[in-house]
Amino acid sequence: MTFQDLNHFIQILEKEGELKRISVPLSPLLEISEVTDKVSKRGGPALLFEKVEGHRFPVITNLFGSEKRIRLAFRGRSPDEVGKALKDLLEMEPPDTVWKSIKALSRLYHFSKFFPKKVNRASCQEVVFNEPDLSFLPALQCWPEDGGRYITFPLVITKDPETGKRNVGMYRLQVFDSKALGVHWHPHKGGAHHFRVAERRGERLEIAVALGPDPATLYTATAPLPEGIDELVLAGFLKGSSVEIVKGTTVSLEVPASSQFVIEGYLEPGERRMEGPFGDHTGFYSLPDLYPVMHVTAITHRKDPIYPATVVGIPPMEDSFLGRTTERIFLPLIQMQFPEVVDLHMPVEGVFHNFVFVSIDKRYPGHARKIGYTLWGIGQMMFSKVIVVFDAEVDVQNLSECLWTLGANIDPKRDVFFSEGPVDALDHASDLPHYGSKMGIDATKKWPEEGFKRPWPKKIEMDPATKKRIDG
Structure with a gap:
């Protein structure tokens, strides 16, 4: 209609x-x-x-x-x-x-x-x-x-x-x-x-x-x-x-x-x-x-x-739905330019520009950092204060799964990177109005080509045969 x-x-x-x-x-x-x-x-x-x-x-x-x-x-x-x-x-x-x-x-x-x-x-x-x-x-x-x-x-x-x-x-x-x-x-x-x-x-x-x-x-x-x-x-x-x-x-x-x-x-x-x-x-x-x-x-x-009129304040409120709408409408347009992007989520807890969770089809060493810097260069994504990049299998819509994976997959000294540039005018934490720092986090599995020499452990999963017997 x-x-x-x-x-x-x-x-x-x-x-x-x-x-x-x-x-x-x-x-x-x-x-x-x-x-x-x-x-x-x-x-x-x-x-x-x-x-x-x-x-x-x-x-x-x-x-x-x-x-x-x-x-x-x-x-x-x-x-x-x-x-x-x-x-x-x-x-x-x-x-x-x-x-x-x-x-x-x-x-x-x-x-x-x-x-x-x-x-x-x-x-x-x-x-x-x-x-x-x-x-x-x-x-x-x-x-x-x-x-x-x-x-x-x-x-x-x-x-x-x-x-x-x-x-x-x-x-x-x-x-x-x-x-x-x-x-x-x-x-x-x-x-x-x-x-x-x-x-x-x-x-x-x-x-x-x-x-x-x-x-x-x-x-x-x-x-x-x-x-x-x-x-x-x-x-x-x-x-x-x-x-x-x-x-x-x-x-x-x-x-x-x-x-x-x-x-x-x-x-x-x-x-x-x-x-x-x-x-x-x-x-x-x-x-x-x-x-x-x-x-x-x-x-x-x-x-x-x-x-x-709209009333805004501590989330969630009406603007939460508007922000979510924008996220979903414009994701395919980001994927047109960067097909390795699987999904993207801007949780309401981050008021849509403090946190961005993105999952990618990781194809080469340093790919996660490339995506982080790329997103900061796309329009209003420049206001994203923290961008966290995950592997494709991580459900970035699931905040619990994101935090679990983030804690498990990163070495802070190695996987956290920073940039400086424009920040949202409403960011009261930056030292200067309109200008400050942003943080990227590579929460993907690390490859030998990225300097990681140890075996990367498998996620715990029950074998299919046992699951089938119990479910039956």
């Missing part, structure tokens, strides 16, 4: 028993967050808060907080199935026969259906405020020491001032006042690059924030796509049809037409303001720092919009 908007998705969630309506009045200051935290940690349903104190718009949280809801968002497909379909689409060999040429044309036509489609009228512009006031949005304060209220589930849209290429990212936005937002994007992100280009040119950067498009489009703002790849094309692939986009009312940027709310504005070159602290997905408060300021020029919305 294809969802053209969030409203349809919510209807299906309720039909499938994946949504709970809450009619008790609750405050957007801490109370909605507390309820969401308790429910999400239990693997509970999406939550529709119908009565938000001081606001007329309902709030929905925990939209993606179960495997079933993730499947529903992707038209009944698991993230593994989505990843395989994406790999099949991209894995196009140059045609060397007429039949292959016909098949290639068919694939290219199929792919073209995923590009965004411009429309002139949109539900997200049914109501237009050219004298905007952010205070009417039910933005949440999630944790007691947060710096204020935040928009936590935004699609932040910018374009490169020189190339015109679009970026859609998910960066939290702190509500400074009725017409200003703090834009918390890290220096490695596409939106931050666009702003650097604009500042170099001495120009303002247009910016638009879309809240609550269809679920597939909402997910893609979190996806770690290579620079210059349009997230809305991936959204079209995930939903099976083009994302309809409409030009803003005060900016030239296009936004998803099905959005619940859209905030339009600009960033002034050279302007920064202290943003934070914020209770983040690491389970700690991210520290205050200087970030760009979005000046709001318009707010548009549907006639009866629903405000989407």
Whole structure:
């Protein structure tokens, strides 16, 4: 089933028993967050808060907080199935026969259906405020020491001032006042690059924030796509049809037409303001720092919009499912480049960038180190603080098996290696912001060619005949 908007998705969630309506009045200051935290940690349903104190718009949280809801968002497909379909689409060999040429044309036509489609009228512009006031949005304060209220589930849209290429990212936005937002994007992100280009040119950067498009489009703002790849094309692939986009009312940027709310504005070159602290997905408060300021020029919305929010904190929470989804969708793409990779797992206990467990078909001496250094060179994998490489037979999805194998297979002096480079902006342990060290561990069986001279012991296993007799 294809969802053209969030409203349809919510209807299906309720039909499938994946949504709970809450009619008790609750405050957007801490109370909605507390309820969401308790429910999400239990693997509970999406939550529709119908009565938000001081606001007329309902709030929905925990939209993606179960495997079933993730499947529903992707038209009944698991993230593994989505990843395989994406790999099949991209894995196009140059045609060397007429039949292959016909098949290639068919694939290219199929792919073209995923590009965004411009429309002139949109539900997200049914109501237009050219004298905007952010205070009417039910933005949440999630944790007691947060710096204020935040928009936590935004699609932040910018374009490169020189190339015109679009970026859609998910960066939290702190509500400074009725017409200003703090834009918390890290220096490695596409939106931050666009702003650097604009500042170099001495120009303002247009910016638009879309809240609550269809679920597939909402997910893609979190996806770690290579620079210059349009997230809305991936959204079209995930939903099976083009994302309809409409030009803003005060900016030239296009936004998803099905959005619940859209905030339009600009960033002034050279302007920064202290943003934070914020209770983040690491389970700690991210520290205050200087970030760009979005000046709001318009707010548009549907006639009866629903405000989407996500609450992050000590895992597991909703973002655990989003991170797991990304892991499974993008694994086949890593395997296209590095076929020796058998599986990869970023456990939620490592908040998806502190630990990476990868199993490989080890083919030559030093192969594990090669994979460790390679992963640090792939996009946002550069933020991986600890990468552990295992042999193919190790189930990296099994944390217990990984820790047992890790303890058994390594000599710390020999098998631990280090690198330095960019680290996640939320890493509070590095000596410097954005720069620090990473650790790799070779937990594979060691070969004589790697200098290991002793026999490597076999893992204890019962012989098949005895197992058969006992099981019988």
